[in-house]
Amino acid sequence: MIWGALRKAARLRPAVQSPCLRWTRPCSARAALRAVHRTAPAPLPSARFRSLLAASRSPFRTFVSSAVAPSASTPTPPPAQLPILTPRSVGIWLMISSTLVFAIVVVGGVTRLTESGLSITEWRPITGILPPLTQAEWEAEFEKYKKTPEFKMLNSSATLDDFKFIFAMEWGHRLLGRLLGVVFVAPLLYFGLRRKISRRTFYTLFGLGSLIGAQGVLGWYMVQSGLDDALLDTPGAVPRVSQYRLAAHLGMALALYAGMFGAGMAAIKDWKFSRGAGWSGMDAKACSKAIKSVLANPSVRTFKVQAWALTGLVLLTALSGAFVAGLDAGLLYNEFPLMGGRLAPPADELFSPLYAKSPDASDLWWRNIFENPTTVQFDHRVLATTTYLTTLLLWLQSRRVPLLPPLARTATTAAFAMANLQVLLGISTLLYLVPVPLAAAHQAGSVMLLSAMLHVLVTLRRPGQAARMWRQALARGKRGTGAGTEKVAS
Incomplete structure (x- = not known):
């Protein structure tokens, strides 16, 4: 028995x-x-x-x-x-998923720059995994593209080889999105069923997984705006996707990236903390008692609020860049810091009555802000300059806060270095008339700057309750069980 x-x-x-x-x-x-x-x-x-x-x-x-x-x-x-402590493998998986989102954002930017986004005229989430394999299939896809406003208005001289190039760019972008769904959803179900993550963590990550599906739907909704035949009958219309839908598509991608990156980094740091590592670069023996006092310090709390505000400003600047890309506003005023020999264009150009559609011109302001290429570029310049100066101020502030954790100070320095690189990429992209390599690097730089600011926030985050409890349990176990139990725990 x-x-x-x-x-x-x-x-x-x-x-x-x-x-x-x-x-x-x-x-x-x-x-x-x-x-x-x-x-x-x-x-x-x-x-x-x-x-x-x-x-x-x-x-x-x-x-x-x-x-x-x-x-x-x-x-x-x-x-x-x-409580269930999220293992390090979950953090590594989330970091891999966020890297894949980063690649999708960059490839999506290249797709927009090469005007390849309207080459695939149908949305087939399952059967669209395979590209055309025979000559007949390629010609059938090309015939579908010939019916679009983009071909009739801009690319009527395109050959089948030209079409194959832009088709490959858009197909690769969509394939990466499908790959992200598999890479994220399958391990999530495994970790959830094996109870390697808590129920609350599972629901949070399930919400991120839902964003992946919503992102695919929003992407197709964006593409549809450039396939509308009404563009053929609209005077002055350009066959491209709506800048509003493009910004929404990019914004959801950045939210997905931030969620995965932040959760992955927090899980890895919590795991290390539970095993006895120091917090945010502090000494491992003294950090357990010092965390609460450091985070309660008024100077540190103010610094954390400023870091959150700067992170939101970085995100807002990136979204304004989506409007610049959607309206091809980067092809105007290719000089810096002046615009036409002055710091700002004339007021009648920034708020032109030509963009107002309401009879009483009540929509003059907001339509110029979002639909006037000159105003859109000016706004992006102002936001980018403000972001850079704010990052500089935050870096200077990190030198003055005595109780700021060492890793938080290092992360702030890295963010300021990335801001310098991003400014150089933005100015170079403007001066050289938006070449694809520089423009793609500039978009990648915006995500890297967002990553640097997320890292700053994670370094100022208190370890989770599960990590703190496991750390205390391990410390008591080492003191109470002696060498025999330490051998088992190792």
């Missing part, structure tokens, strides 16, 4: 995550019995042994953890009483 119960317990899969033990696979019942007798400090009382057998439905990892405890007075709580 006892042997059968041990065999049953050994076959059970663990349901909680414990960084204290390294039992990763079920072992045989004989090996389990040997492990219990080898590590137990004294023969187990019969009542204790019967209670363990009665709890054989619990995971074997919890059974071994209870069996090797030196005494009932040990203050270390059993793993079953600790």
Whole structure:
């Protein structure tokens, strides 16, 4: 009877995550019995042994953890009483997913710059994975493209080889989006079913996964705006996607990236903290007591609020760049810092009545801000300059706050360095009439600057409750169990 119960317990899969033990696979019942007798400090009382057998439905990892405890007075709580700590593998997976989103944003920018986004005239989420494979299929796709306003108004002289190039760009962009869905959703289901993440974390990541599907729908909604035949009958119309939908598409991509990047980095740092590492570059022995006092310091709290505001400003500047790309506003006023020999264009050009569509011109202001290429470029210049100066001020502020964690100060310096590089890329893109390599690098730089600011925020984040509890449990376990238990925990 006892042997059968041990065999049953050994076959059970663990349901909680414990960084204290390294039992990763079920072992045989004989090996389990040997492990219990080898590590137990004294023969187990019969009542204790019967209670363990009665709890054989619990995971074997919890059974071994209870069996090797030196005494009932040990203050270390059993793993079953600790919250689920997100493992480092989840953080690495999230960082890989965010890198894939970063690649999609860059490829999407190249697709827009090469005017390839309208080459695929149908949205087929499943069957569209394969490109045309035969000559007949290529010609059929080319015939569909010939019916679009872009071909009739701009690319009527394009050949089949020209079409294959722009088709490949758009197809690659969509393929990366499908790949992101597989890379993100499949591991999420695995981590959720195996209970490697808490329920709250699962729901948060499930929300990010829903954004991936919504992003695909929004992308097709954006493409449809450039395929509308009404463009053929609109005076002065240009066959391109709506700048509003383009900005929404980019904004959702940046939100998806920020969610994955921030969650992944936080999970990795929490895991390291739970294993005894220092917080944000502070000494590991003193940081547990110092975290609360540092984050409660008024200067640090003010710095954190400023970092959040700057992160929002970086995001707003990136979205304004989507309007610049959507209206080809970068092809105007290719000089810096002046625009036509002055700091700002004339007021009648910035707020031209030609863009007002309401009879009383009540929409004059907002339509010029979002639809006038001159105003759009001017706004982007102002936002970019403000972002750069604010990053400079935040970097100077990081030198003056004495209690600021060392890693937060280093991350702020990295953000300021990235802001300098981004300004150089933006000015070069403007002066050289928006070449594809420079423009793509400029868009990638905006995401990297956002990443740097997210890193600053993560360095000012208090470790999660699960990480703090596991760190305390491990520290008490090392003090109370001695060398034998430390060997098991290693």
